[in-house]
Amino acid sequence: MTAARLSVSALCAAGLLAALAVPALADEKPTKAQWTIKYRQATFTLLAWNIGPISSMVKGEIPVDQARLALHAKRLAELSPMILEGFPADAKTGAPNKAKPEIWDNFADFRAKATALDEATAKLAKVAPGGDMKAIAAGLGEVGNACKSCHQKYRAD
Ligand code: ASC
Numbered sequence: 001m002t003a004a005r006l007s008v009s010a011l012c013a014a015g016l017l018a019a020l021a022v023p024a025l026a027d028e029k030p031t032k033a034q035w036t037i038k039y040r041q042a043t044f045t046l047l048a049w050n051i052g053p054i055s056s057m058v059k060g061e062i063p064v065d066q067a068r069l070a071l072h073a074k075r076l077a078e079l080s081p082m083i084l085e086g087f088p089a090d091a092k093t094g095a096p097n098k099a100k101p102e103i104w105d106n107f108a109d110f111r112a113k114a115t116a117l118d119e120a121t122a123k124l125a126k127v128a129p130g131g132d133m134k135a136i137a138a139g140l141g142e143v144g145n146a147c148k149s150c151h152q153k154y155r156a157d
Contacts, residue, residue, distance in 0.1 A: 030095075031094055032094075033090060033092075033093065033095065034094050034095045036086060036088060036090075036091035037086075037091055037095040039085070040083065040085075040086025040097075041097065043082050043083055043086055044083075047079050047080070047147075050072040050075045050079070051143065051147075053068060053072050054072050054073060054128075054140055055140060055144075057069055058133065058136060058140050064131075064133065066129075069136065070125075073121070073124045073125040073128035073136075073139075074125050074128070076121040076124065077124070080114070080117045080121040080122075083114050084111060084114050087099065087103060087110070098155045098157075099155065099156075100153075100154050100156050102153070102154060109153075110150070113146065113150040114150070116146045116149070117150070119146075120139070120143045120146045124139035124140060124142070124143055127139050
């Protein structure tokens with residue numbers, strides 16, 4: 001092997017080592033619990049993202065855009081049933097999060113609260129395209145109450 005070839009393979013070896021080492025340091029593969037906690041937090045982020053404009057339209061802070069309102073409401077109804085999947089018993093801890101351990105001591109109650117949100121968001125999604133702002137405000141109120149009743153019991157501040 002020539003000196004030039006040797007240095008090329010030495011460089012390749014160094015590059016390969018760097019490629020193997022850097023992701024492990026900079027972007028480590030999450031544990032199952034970390035990934036699950038990230039999933040459920042993402043779900044709540046998306047819920048909040050979509051509630052925001054509906055709430056602002058109901059309060060008159062921004063103009064009512066009927067199509068957007070209906071779209072956000074439809075998304076809420078699609079997102080709500082994704083919540084429970086983020087709460088398996090093996091993801092109580094493993095990353096910073098606000099889920100109280102009581103969730104897993106009272107899982108039937110927790111599930112009932114998640115189902116209440118499913119129902120409230122489905123109802124809101126049903127009235128949203130009609131443009132009846134009174135019905136939409138009432139529907140949003142029910143969604144907010146469903147959020148709150150679960151947060152009060154099961155979310156740490
Ligand atoms: C939101 C949000 C919550 C709920 C809650 C409803 O948009 O981030 O936690 O609605 O405020 O009472």
